[in-house]
Amino acid sequence: MSEVTRPTLSDALTERMLELIRTGGHRPGDRLPSTRELSQRFAVTTPTLREALRRLEATGAIEMRHGSGIYVGADIERLVLPNPNMREIHAAQLLELLGARIVIEPPLAALAAEHAGREELSALQRVLDEAGRHLRGEDAELHDANMTFHRATARMAGNSVLHEVVDSLLTVHGPEQREILQIFDDRRRDYEEHLAILEAIEARDAAQAESRMRAHLVDVKTVIEHRLQSPR
Amino acid sequence: MSEVTRPTLSDALTERMLELIRTGGHRPGDRLPSTRELSQRFAVTTPTLREALRRLEATGAIEMRHGSGIYVGADIERLVLPNPNMREIHAAQLLELLGARIVIEPPLAALAAEHAGREELSALQRVLDEAGRHLRGEDAELHDANMTFHRATARMAGNSVLHEVVDSLLTVHGPEQREILQIFDDRRRDYEEHLAILEAIEARDAAQAESRMRAHLVDVKTVIEHRLQSPR
Numbered sequence: 302m303s304e305v306t307r308p309t310l311s312d313a314l315t316e317r318m319l320e321l322i323r324t325g326g327h328r329p330g331d332r333l334p335s336t337r338e339l340s341q342r343f344a345v346t347t348p349t350l351r352e353a354l355r356r357l358e359a360t361g362a363i364e365m366r367h368g369s370g371i372y373v374g375a376d377i378e379r380l381v382l383p384n385p386n387m388r389e390i391h392a393a394q395l396l397e398l399l400g401a402r403i404v405i406e407p408p409l410a411a412l413a414a415e416h417a418g419r420e421e422l423s424a425l426q427r428v429l430d431e432a433g434r435h436l437r438g439e440d441a442e443l444h445d446a447n448m449t450f451h452r453a454t455a456r457m458a459g460n461s462v463l464h465e466v467v468d469s470l471l472t473v474h475g476p477e478q479r480e481i482l483q484i485f486d487d488r489r490r491d492y493e494e495h496l497a498i499l500e501a502i503e504a505r506d507a508a509q510a511e512s513r514m515r516a517h518l519v520d521v522k523t524v525i526e527h528r529l530q531s532p533r
Numbered sequence: 534m535s536e537v538t539r540p541t542l543s544d545a546l547t548e549r550m551l552e553l554i555r556t557g558g559h560r561p562g563d564r565l566p567s568t569r570e571l572s573q574r575f576a577v578t579t580p581t582l583r584e585a586l587r588r589l590e591a592t593g594a595i596e597m598r599h600g601s602g603i604y605v606g607a608d609i610e611r612l613v614l615p616n617p618n619m620r621e622i623h624a625a626q627l628l629e630l631l632g633a634r635i636v637i638e639p640p641l642a643a644l645a646a647e648h649a650g651r652e653e654l655s656a657l658q659r660v661l662d663e664a665g666r667h668l669r670g671e672d673a674e675l676h677d678a679n680m681t682f683h684r685a686t687a688r689m690a691g692n693s694v695l696h697e698v699v700d701s702l703l704t705v706h707g708p709e710q711r712e713i714l715q716i717f718d719d720r721r722r723d724y725e726e727h728l729a730i731l732e733a734i735e736a737r738d739a740a741q742a743e744s745r746m747r748a749h750l751v752d753v754k755t756v757i758e759h760r761l762q763s764p765r
Contacts, residue, residue: 357618380626381615383613401698404640408636462633
């Protein structure tokens with residue numbers, strides 16, 4: 302097959318795979334036919350099929366589990382995705398990312414105060430309890446608990462697209478955030494600001510939840526700006 | 534090569550390609566070595582290399598141009614991407630998408646009023662002039678001009694991550710938005726609301742720009758909600 306015709310074939314195969322998932326009514330986690338069955342069904346060679354599968358895998362539409370098979374991916378119905386190719390984030394991008402979070406997350410905290418169910422509130426409390434236990438412990442575990450706090454708050458706003466946006470921002474944030482934890486040395490202040498946000502959400506005080514989330518993120522951004530201007 | 538070792542090899546190749554781009558200091562639009570050179574350099578077969586390339590192509594990190602070569606993609610440094618596998622959007626998702634836009638776009642209109650340069654303002658005016666010319670014309674052209682208006686306003690806010698978020702939301706929105714244009718039958722009202730937003734931005738009135746953008750998007754969502762409840 303020539304270099305010129307291959308791309309078109311791979312495009313067409315990607316479409317046929319998506320159609321197979323849609324028309325089959327398959328949901329995330331459902332198992333799809335094997336690569337052998339698929340290449341027979343579509344009358345293509347395995348390498349050509351695998352190009353299309355890798356492409357769908359890279360964007361979360363399918364999951365290929367070693368030795369097990371092909372499954373519908375958890376992200377197939379998401380509208381917005383984190384860039385899976387980000388490996389490091391520059392200082393300027395990090396500040397823009399925090400600037401974006403300052404715009405997006407505070408109104409979500411307000412919506413969370415209006416919409417959160419009792420079980421969601423207990424779950425959020427447990428996330429902070431977990432963070433509290435890691436305050437003197439490992440960076441990675443404290444980091445995970447803190448990110449879970451921000452994701453859970455966004456989810457409580459009750460809009461799946463907004464949740465996807467925040468999830469995407471926090472995912473690309475991930476590796477760099479650990480460095481922030483070390484920079485933003487007052488771990489306890491960070492923790493207490495999270496607690497204050499939870500309290501406002503529990504009190505159903507949307508304006509307070511919004512302003513506390515904004516103040517918290519502005520704090521983080523300010524500390525990082527200072528550090529970037531005067532590195533050790 | 535077995536089913537079990539292939540995924541790992543493709544993962545590793547994807548990393549090596551990203552490293553090659555990064556360490557080579559390549560920028561979007563730069564030409565990369567040919568598939569032949571790459572498979573020699575990485576000592577892999579062409580099908581295996583192509584799996585990694587398709588994966589990078591699907592997420593905008595590279596562009597493969599027929600008969601021309603491989604180039605660094607425009608999206609390689611984006612943090613947030615639209616899901617390239619979205620083919621249709623359900624009514625519930627469309628309303629959530631509009632709900633998300635109602636939260637995100639108004640504060641960006643406010644930031645645009647504060648930050649927009651004179652040239653950006655003239656460009657935005659030209660976009661609306663273009664929309665005005667298509668008011669009685671083709672849906673597709675009016676749609677493009679309207680989406681350009683929303684993208685340009687988001688860009689004027691001066692934060693590239695926020696621009697990526699809005700761009701992602703409008704991209705998945707795309708096909709469905711045309712249907713909205715037909716549903717939201719008062720094209721002139723839509724146009725006049727855009728004009729009013731531009732006026733507030735030009736007047737550097739952040740609060741007015743924000744409230745007009747919010748009212749505009751709430752209008753669109755309300756009309757669509759009514760139509761979905763009482764289909765023709």
